[in-house]
Amino acid sequence: MEKVRLGIIGLGAEGGMYAGFLTDGKVNNMVLGAICDIDPLKRTMAVEKYPEIPFYEDYIQMMDSGEVDAIVTCVPHYLHPQMGIEALKRGVHALVEKPAGVYTKQVRELNEFASTKPELTFGIFFNQRTNSLYQTLKKLIEDGEIGAIRRTNWMITTWWRPQGYYDQSEWRATWGGEGGGVLVNQAPHQLDLMQWICGMPAKVYSKVKYGYQRDIAVEDEVTAMFEYENGATGVFVTCTHDVLGTDRFEILGDKGKIVVDGSRKLTIKRLARPESEMSSSMSMQDVMKIFMGHSGNDIYTEEVLEFNDAFGIQHISVMENFAANIIDGTPLIAPGSDGIRGVRLANAIHLSSWLGKEIEVPFDEELFLAELNKRIVAENKYPVNA
Incomplete structure (x- = not known):
């Protein structure tokens, strides 16, 4: 062939x-x-x-x-x-x-x-796995450039959608027709990238707003908190009502930090020594230099990379x-087979919101489906899932 x-x-x-x-x-x-x-x-x-x-x-x-x-x-x-x-x-x-x-x-x-x-x-x-920026980011993390991950934060609110977007199709932004809102429509790429690069969280707790700024049944505002197996924490924020929008992804490690801005610029700050070593050995004079912005390259070095993949x-x-x-x-x-991971993360965020408690991952799939079906029945538009 x-x-x-x-x-x-x-x-x-x-x-x-x-x-x-x-x-x-x-x-x-x-x-x-x-x-x-x-x-x-x-x-x-x-x-x-x-x-x-x-x-x-x-x-x-x-x-x-x-x-x-x-x-x-x-x-x-x-x-x-x-x-x-x-x-x-x-x-x-x-x-x-x-x-x-x-x-x-x-x-x-x-x-x-x-x-x-x-x-x-x-x-x-x-397709974002082929993005040269995120491929570079994944390799940096795998190569230990900033050490063990301590915290992840991604605010991705560049998904502004007016009410007319939701009104154009009867199935859109419904539980039975689409299965959710921003988590299943706009943000699956970011959920995949977070787990692809940083690993799957072990626990999820979320605060989700449904029909917060749009006349829809599903979510248009999400704040989720993650806990990883190694104790690291994370935050994921997304919505569809921020017309100005922010796309900023930070990964903090014990040997530095990487910041992605606008999915175009990648800033790598590499510590001269691991943070734990600095904590136990630095004098307060050295600490004051950091606070005053006079630390210089003896604390960290910085590298900035720009990416601009063609449409x-x-x-x-x-x-x-x-x-x-x-x-x-x-x-x-x-x-x-990797597709289940992002779906699992979105499901965990929804389930935490519905039950009002922290969810361990993996979770009870039948419980999630039962809760989803309650919302489909309430819409009275589509068949219940089996």
């Missing part, structure tokens, strides 16, 4: 972007094989824009057509596990959009089925990596 034929399920914003990359020849080892969407208007658009590409209204028919080697699921979150399983059943490689699902039980079922098909490629579209390059990189795994076994940057 020289090029992977990709079938796109859902020709919305994401699916349309991927179709454009493929037809423009921007993905080296992949071509557009077919498109599927249940909206008649999308058929009309696809026939006009991609006249040579087969179009299907039934994704099962597309998978069975022989026109595609792999699929990508650009559909509402609840459908990702189901479609991933159906593809793998048919010997079709599966690239699942983020999040992998709404709740860990359904994502676990996808992962367990995928494990029975090791000959097939199963990936998740965590679309991260998405293209995921697609190329996914295709390369199919063609020659190149290791996946984002294996599909």
